[in-house]
Amino acid sequence: MSETVGESRYTKELRTLVSKIHDATPIKDSLYEQTTEYFACQAGEDEKLIQLNSQLQAASQTDSKNAEQRQKKAQSNLKDYQLQLKKGRIERLHNLLKICDQILHLATGKDEQDSQRNCARLLGTLLLITPTENRKVGLFNQRTKHLYKAVLSLLLLERMVADNQISNQYVLKHAEHRIRSPKDKDEASQCPYRNHVLVPLLMTALMQDIGQYHPDAQRILKGPNGDLDEFRVLEKEQRLSLLKISYQQTLSYLKAGLGKNAYVGNSKQERDDFNQNEDEKLKFIFTLLKSSLDPQQSIGNLLKVPQVYTSVVLSTKAIYDYDSLPKAAMVLEKAAEKGALNKIAVDSFVRIVGYFPQGFGVTYIPKDSDRRDLDRYEYAIVTGLYPDNPQIPNCRTATKNLAFTQFGHSLRIGQENNLYYPQARKKLERMSKERLLEILSKLVSNFEERKELDLLPKCWHPYTYFSFAKHQNLWNKKTTKTN
Numbered sequence: 001m002s003e004t005v006g007e008s009r010y011t012k013e014l015r016t017l018v019s020k021i022h023d024a025t026p027i028k029d030s031l032y033e034q035t036t037e038y039f040a041c042q043a044g045e046d047e048k049l050i051q052l053n054s055q056l057q058a059a060s061q062t063d064s065k066n067a068e069q070r071q072k073k074a075q076s077n078l079k080d081y082q083l084q085l086k087k088g089r090i091e092r093l094h095n096l097l098k099i100c101d102q103i104l105h106l107a108t109g110k111d112e113q114d115s116q117r118n119c120a121r122l123l124g125t126l127l128l129i130t131p132t133e134n135r136k137v138g139l140f141n142q143r144t145k146h147l148y149k150a151v152l153s154l155l156l157l158e159r160m161v162a163d164n165q166i167s168n169q170y171v172l173k174h175a176e177h178r179i180r181s182p183k184d185k186d187e188a189s190q191c192p193y194r195n196h197v198l199v200p201l202l203m204t205a206l207m208q209d210i211g212q213y214h215p216d217a218q219r220i221l222k223g224p225n226g227d228l229d230e231f232r233v234l235e236k237e238q239r240l241s242l243l244k245i246s247y248q249q250t251l252s253y254l255k256a257g258l259g260k261n262a263y264v265g266n267s268k269q270e271r272d273d274f275n276q277n278e279d280e281k282l283k284f285i286f287t288l289l290k291s292s293l294d295p296q297q298s299i300g301n302l303l304k305v306p307q308v309y310t311s312v313v314l315s316t317k318a319i320y321d322y323d324s325l326p327k328a329a330m331v332l333e334k335a336a337e338k339g340a341l342n343k344i345a346v347d348s349f350v351r352i353v354g355y356f357p358q359g360f361g362v363t364y365i366p367k368d369s370d371r372r373d374l375d376r377y378e379y380a381i382v383t384g385l386y387p388d389n390p391q392i393p394n395c396r397t398a399t400k401n402l403a404f405t406q407f408g409h410s411l412r413i414g415q416e417n418n419l420y421y422p423q424a425r426k427k428l429e430r431m432s433k434e435r436l437l438e439i440l441s442k443l444v445s446n447f448e449e450r451k452e453l454d455l456l457p458k459c460w461h462p463y464t465y466f467s468f469a470k471h472q473n474l475w476n477k478k479t480t481k482t483n
Contacts, residue, residue: 006469014125017102020095021206022143031099031206032146034092036213038257039249045085052078086262093258100202104194107151110181115158120358120385121475122151127313127359128381128466132322138231141314148314150205152306152353155385157201159348160298168299170284171197200281201302204254204288208303211249217242231318247293254285301345308332308341309349313357323458326355326420329390356382356393356420361460363419364395364411365427367483373427376402376439377419379460380411383474391415396474398465402442406470410480417483425456 007015023030028037056074059067106122109115126148130140160166161175174193182188189195211217220242221230234242260278263271291300292307312328315321329350336346356362360382366374384394392415397408415421419428428436436455443460465471 005467008469008472010121011125011129011469011472014106014122015129017099017106018126018144018147020099020102021146031092031096032210032213034095035207035210035253035257038088038092038253039214048081049078049085052081089257089259090262093261096203096206096258097199097261099206100199101189103147103150103154103202104198107154108188116155116385117475117477119151119155120383123148123357124359124381124383124474125472127357128462130314131463132320132461133463137320138316138318141320142231142316145310145314145316146206146209149208149306149310150202152309152349153201153205153302154198155352156305156345156349157197157302159352160302160345163348165298165344165348168284168287170280170287171299196277196281196284200285201288203258204285205303205306207250207254207258208289208292208307209246209250210253211246211251212242214245214249217245217249220245229318231316233317247289251286251289254289255282295339295341298342298345301342305332305341305345305349308335309353322461325357325360325459328357329353329355350390352385354382354385354387354390354393356387358382358385359462359466360393361398361462362393362395362413363457363460364413364483365417365419365424367417373417375431375435377428377456378402379404379443379462379465380408380413381462381466381474384410384480387412391421393418394480396478398462398471399443402439404465404471406473408474410478412480412482414483419456420458425458428456 019025020030022032024033028034052074056071056078059070059074062070064070107115107119109118126144130144131137134140157166157171161171166172174196177191178193179187179191182191212221218226220234220238222228260275260282263274265271288299288303291297292303294300295304309328309332312331313325332341332346332349335341336343362380362382363377364380366376366378368374378400379398380395381398382393383396387394392412395411395413397405397411399405400408415423417424417427419425433455440455
């Protein structure tokens with residue numbers, strides 16, 4: 001792979017979107033940086049409001065000859081400061097709404113199949129642009145997980161609405177007025193279901209962990225002096241305190257730090273309708289967050305199930321085990337068995353994602369034209385949602401005859417030939433070490449470092465392969481074969 005490393009327009013767009021959500025730059029303009037700033041200034045702002053209110057009270061209680069003037073001045077100071085705070089709040093809210101628009105633009109297609117492919121591409125690209133063998137994996141995953149989780153929440157909602165598994169009246173009311181195939185962008189932006197259900201769901205999913213950036217939560221994560229590893233395993237008491245603070249501060253931020261949008265216009269009726277919609281939207285956001293604590297309320301699982309799944313796929317733990325990514329869906333199934341998650345929601349979710357996450361590197365034994373196993377393994381990448389069987393991923397091949405290719409074909413890889421499963425690895429165990437080393441030497445760039453590794457790899461890391469722009473169009477339409 002001697003070509004230049006680069007990024008397609010889509011990959012750049014997605015990377016930019018991630019940095020708008022969560023980044024660490026001197027400009028501090030991402031959603032999570034703006035919130036951290038808000039939390040840091042909150043106590044000072046509250047204090048100043050108390051001070052300005054006290055000044056107004058003092059001015060209105062005085063009998064001096066310039067009392068009226070002092071009162072007007074104090075009233076003006078308070079009003080100006082309140083307007084300044086409101087302006088900051090509306091700006092933060094609009095930033096978040098703009099990002100939700102961008103997500104919907106990337107995730108929504110002209111029909112259901114197109115939307116599924118767009119979501120698969122989004123999720124797959126997010127995993128593929130994240131280094132998986134780097135000591136800073138936790139840091140990368142921490143920034144990417146919000147978008148990943150939000151897209152999964154969208155997919156789960158669509159599935160559960162289609163299967164009549166949602167009983168929430170607010171969702172059902174707006175689902176009735178959904179514009180299925182909008183003629184253009186303007187009509188799409190007018191869709192009640194999009195504006196009152198999809199956007200608030202995305203807002204909540206993106207902001208679900210925001211309370212962790214409150215100073216009290218950061219003290220637990222990083223220690224009083226800020227020198228502890230935030231990705232370490234916390235003691236039980238610390239973890240419970242963190243969860244409590246994070247939840248309370250997330251609610252507080254959604255209410256006071258973002259709140260309701262402001263009506264622009266002159267119609268009293270329009271304003272009343274607008275404000276009522278904003279009240280209902282905020283109520284729905286709080287319902288989603290509060291219900292996520294109760295596994296048996298299906299609406300809360302729209303957040304909870306993707307959150308648990310994402311915590312495995314884009315883990316922020318100190319040790320990142322790429323091989324264990326296909327266990328993410330099994331973690332959900334076990335939690336549902338124990339009653340910690342809603343079984344219906346988990347079944348719907350696993351039906352969407354299968355056992356192999358989008359963008360995961362699969363190693364498999366190819367077959368010849370007579371359906372006989374060949375004496376080697378090849379590389380593929382998971383690229384399709386809704387597998388017919390959760391254990392048989394929809395993939396795109398990345399190598400052909402042990403050479404990397406940009407012209408792979410779509411393939412369903414069965415358990416008997418997927419090296420993730422022991423029965424497939426057994427087939428190659430009788431091959432000589434020399435032959436296995438020969439295969440490995442053709443498939444890895446740093447062979448000398450790698451030759452001591454497992455000669456029958458359960459999976460592979462496609463990060464380097466995907467770092468070449470010509471390998472980034474894995475989701476164009478191709479006929480799917482079965483291996």
